[in-house]
Amino acid sequence: xxxxxxxxxxxxxxxxxxxxxxxxxxxxxxxxxxxxxxxxxxxxxxxxxxxxxxxxxxxxxxxxxxxxxxxxxxxxxxxxxxxxxxxxxxxxxxxxxxxxxxxxxxxxxxxxxxxxxx
Amino acid sequence: xxxxxxxxxxxxxxxxxxxxxxxxxxxxxxxxxxxxxxxxxxxxxxxxxxxxxxxxxxxxxxxxxxxxxxxxxxxxxxxxxxxxxxxxxxxxxxxxxxxxxxxxxxxxxxxxx
Numbered sequence: 516x517x518x519x520x521x522x523x524x525x526x527x528x529x530x531x532x533x534x535x536x537x538x539x540x541x542x543x544x545x546x547x548x549x550x551x552x553x554x555x556x557x558x559x560x561x562x563x564x565x566x567x568x569x570x571x572x573x574x575x576x577x578x579x580x581x582x583x584x585x586x587x588x589x590x591x592x593x594x595x596x597x598x599x600x601x602x603x604x605x606x607x608x609x610x611x612x613x614x615x616x617x618x619x620x621x622x623x624x625x626x627x628x629x630x631x632x633x
Numbered sequence: 634x635x636x637x638x639x640x641x642x643x644x645x646x647x648x649x650x651x652x653x654x655x656x657x658x659x660x661x662x663x664x665x666x667x668x669x670x671x672x673x674x675x676x677x678x679x680x681x682x683x684x685x686x687x688x689x690x691x692x693x694x695x696x697x698x699x700x701x702x703x704x705x706x707x708x709x710x711x712x713x714x715x716x717x718x719x720x721x722x723x724x725x726x727x728x729x730x731x732x733x734x735x736x737x738x739x740x741x742x743x744x745x746x
Contacts, residue, residue, distance in 0.1 A: 557738040
């Protein structure tokens with residue numbers, strides 16, 4: 516019974532390169548969320564997606580960042596032209612649809628993808 | 634001002650001690666409240682929900698004071714395995730049905746033998 520799977524666990528990029536982070540939600544979960552945790556800071560909401568739909572992207576930086584959750588395959592968080600300030604742990608979380616045994620506020624997090632920008 | 638504020642600690646306590654963490658939130662319209670636990674370099678996991686009437690789960694008791702916009706977590710009889718960072722979490726107004734959570738910075742607990 517696999518949990519939320521994220522890959523890669525660690526990613527090193529040079530400034531200006533692209534980073535792609537992948538997330539497969541728990542089985543039966545159709546809602547995916549991306550959070551970012553900067554060093555010494557709390558997790559910050561970035562985006563909330565359902566299959567083929569972005570529901571809330573109010574936490575996404577206006578430039579260079581994009582997210583998708585296609586009909587088939589994992590959710591992808593894409594960071595173009597990375598800068599040193601993008602170095603962080605990026606956590607994906609999932610939840611079942613509302614009403615299907617879902618506990619409000621309970622998200623199931625993956626182990627995170629740690630991005631280091633040199 | 635941060636939306637959710639916590640004392641980062643660390644709190645260093647001996648096994649068996651009782652320890653309390655506090656958290657304040659700035660938005661009086663916040664709807665739901667939780668404590669999550671995050672072990673070092675691991676993912677956060679839900680510890681418990683927080684209600685005005687209080688919520689107790691074994692050695693853990695959480696309390697919400699809406700008037701003061703204050704949330705607490707009490708851990709009794711601390712175990713070595715309780716060592717972790719405890720994250721205070723609120724949901725913004727209108728977001729109780731979504732996964733948009735606002736996390737505090739976390740309070741680090743170290744339980745010593």
